[in-house]
Amino acid sequence: MSALLPIFGGDMPWCAICQKPVEKVSAAWDPLKLWTVYTAHCHGQVERCELTDQQAALCEGLRFGVAFARELLPAPAPELGP
Numbered sequence: 780m781s782a783l784l785p786i787f788g789g790d791m792p793w794c795a796i797c798q799k800p801v802e803k804v805s806a807a808w809d810p811l812k813l814w815t816v817y818t819a820h821c822h823g824q825v826e827r828c829e830l831t832d833q834q835a836a837l838c839e840g841l842r843f844g845v846a847f848a849r850e851l852l853p854a855p856a857p858e859l860g861p
């Protein structure tokens with residue numbers, strides 16, 4: 780689920796970890812699934828996001844957004860006192 784985080788919103792995905800554009804983005808169209816897999820590379824990690832051809836056709840002006848945002852999700856709460 781989180782792999783499908785919308786990383787569309789800018790010319791390059793913004794890395795939520797590094798607070799700068801990711802180092803590299805690659806895109807590969809899959810003729811079987813009829814979607815394009817975008818892979819953001821940054822700080823030694825990759826995050827994939829699939830965009831179907833239908834989505835691409837319906838959404839004009841799609842741009843990259845934030846990648847790796849899930850890395851910032853809060854970890855399970857530690858044992859905190861009241």
Ligand SMILES: [Zn+2]
Pocket residue numbers: 794795796797798801821822847
């Ligand atoms: Zn990064």
